[in-house]
Amino acid sequence: MTTPTTGTDRLADLSATTLLRFATAGSVDDGKSTLVGRLLHDSKSVLTDQLEAVERASLGRGQEAPDLALLTDGLRAEREQGITIDVAYRYFATPRRRFILADTPGHVQYTRNMVTGASTAELTVILVDARNGVVEQTRRHAALAALLRVPHVVLAVNKMDLVDYAEPVFAKIAEEFTAYALNLGVPEVTTIPISALAGDNVVEPSANMDWYGGPTVLEHLETVPVSHDLAGCHARFPVQYVIRPQTAEHPDYRGYAGQIAAGTFRVGEEVAVLPSGRTSKVVGIDLLGTPVDVAWTPQSVTLLLEDDIDISRGDLIVPAGDVPAVGQDIEATVCHVADRPLTVGQRVLLKHTTRTVKAIVKEIPSRLTLDDLSQHPEPGSLVANDIGKVRLRTAEPLALDDYADSRRTGSFLLIDPADGTTLTAGMAGEAFAPAGSSSAVTPAAAEPDDDGWDF
Incomplete structure (x- = not known):
């Protein structure tokens, strides 16, 4: 007789599985939330009362079938607009792996939200509409994945049912995106043709695309190598x-x-x-x-x-044998997240790990245009969703790693000292540069400090 599995056994099984943090991204109406809802539904990670609530909400909107996108679009404003405007986090597990997913916004107006969702992700799923192919926002999201050093990128070519599951359509999109992403320095790209609405190649293999022999989305998520053995990393x-x-x-x-x-x-x-x-x-x-x-x-x-x-x-x-550079002059790539701009000469607080020090924005050398990766020189300021390079001077020495070497100790926040508002998320070092190619911190002697800020 088979011994029934207890709750304790289930917890033990889950603790023995690996954890994958991943984010979804894509243009508006590409089907990100529907894909996530399909993953949760078909992997049986949705509670009965959650599914019933989705069914009721769908009927209230005049839809005959449950709108699985509502499993992640939990904000009332999102439901009213039919778009995702915030990062929706969900936690689920399969017998093979545990997952934390972040469903991020697709509109360019919410670039900062994607940065938030993908900053800790080990994999990003970028969706494109098979009818539209690679568009401007697709390239933006690929650039952000490269900038944030996300190790694995999946291109999910969605709505294949609307192009008659045509292999040439998928092949053309996959080739264009892969070439662009690899040129950015993305280390790995996996392309999968799917229909999130119909469920093709999301959890179960599609009977409509027998020409595709690769993994489903869930199979790839369950098997992609995720190294949690950080013994070889810089110990901090x-x-x-x-x-x-x-x-x-x-x-x-x-x-x-x-x-x-x-x-x-x-x-x-x-x-x-x-x-x-x-x-x-x-x-x-x-x-x-x-x-x-x-x-x-x-x-x-x-x-x-x-x-x-x-x-x-x-x-x-x-x-003692692995000491990062310590100094007061910092060069970094930042994503500005606040509605108020970041300007040259602005006084801020810089939070790095558990340390918070005063700092001054000495220079904003350039602003990045994600469309073509060109640099707009000397913009003078950065506004919400802008990505640019900055040079900072801190009141006290800091030890920062290059972000390419350590996403944890190579990142920092700039904070408004007046009210504690988070202004900017920073990544020490050079954007899109090979790992270890730049120095995050330049040692320098302190300059005269007359008022506590001009250091």
Whole structure:
């Protein structure tokens, strides 16, 4: 007799599977939300009450069949307009893998929302309408995927049912997009012909496209290689909190708590503390109150060091033999997300990992035109959804990796010091450049600081 699976067994199975974060993108009405809804529905990841709510909403809009796009378009404004205007996150799992998906907007007006959704994604699904092929917004989304260093890109040629499932139509679109994406530096492109509305090649293989022998969308999502073994990456530990319990049992305990941003730390390893540059040795690692010999990203741990060093929130602990450049002059590519513009000379706060420092926008050398990847020189300012290059000067030294080397420690935020509004998302280093080709931070001596901002 077969033993029934318990809830505990199910949780154990899920914890043993890998996690894939992916985002969808595409032009308005290309079918992003319908694709996501089809994935959730056909993979049986939709609860009965959710499906019933979608059916009721669809009937209220005069539709005979359930509109699966409503599974992700949860905002009332989105339903009224029939477009996605915000990033809708969904969590689901199959026996082979767990997923966190971000359904991002397609309109150029919401470029900043795609940046938000794709910034942590390991895969991006870009949809195109088979009737329209590669359009301007398709090229924008490919450029953003390259800019954000998304490792895997899937081109889903949707609405194949409206072009009679014609192979030549798919082949032409796939060839054009693949050539463009690879030219941008996208490392991998997979092309799949689908019909999200009918379900062709989304979860189940299509009986209408026997000329296609590749994976379905879900099969590719379940099998695409996702490396969570970051042991070979630059090990980085931003200090979030200094723990000093001062108890009778541990009178001299001094631990540095935080989440490992990348890489692996081991007991006995020589480390450096930045920005001071002082060195020490890891003599202990506490994980959930239990001593361990090794810890890796994304675990939250407490490190204990051999020497009594002045360490506070925002300091960065790194291997002594792998120290990033430390300086006050930063060159970066940024996406401006606020409605108020970013201007030369503006005073901002720069948040990098757990460290927040004052900074000044010294220069905006160029603004990127995503249509043809041309640079508009010296724009003077960046407005909402603009992507451009900036040069910043910080009040205190910072240790930034190149974004091409580390998406976690190579990224930062610019914040309005007056009200805490997030202004800009930044990526240290050069956009579309080969990994390691540029220096994120240039060491420099501090300039006179008369009013606390002109450094």
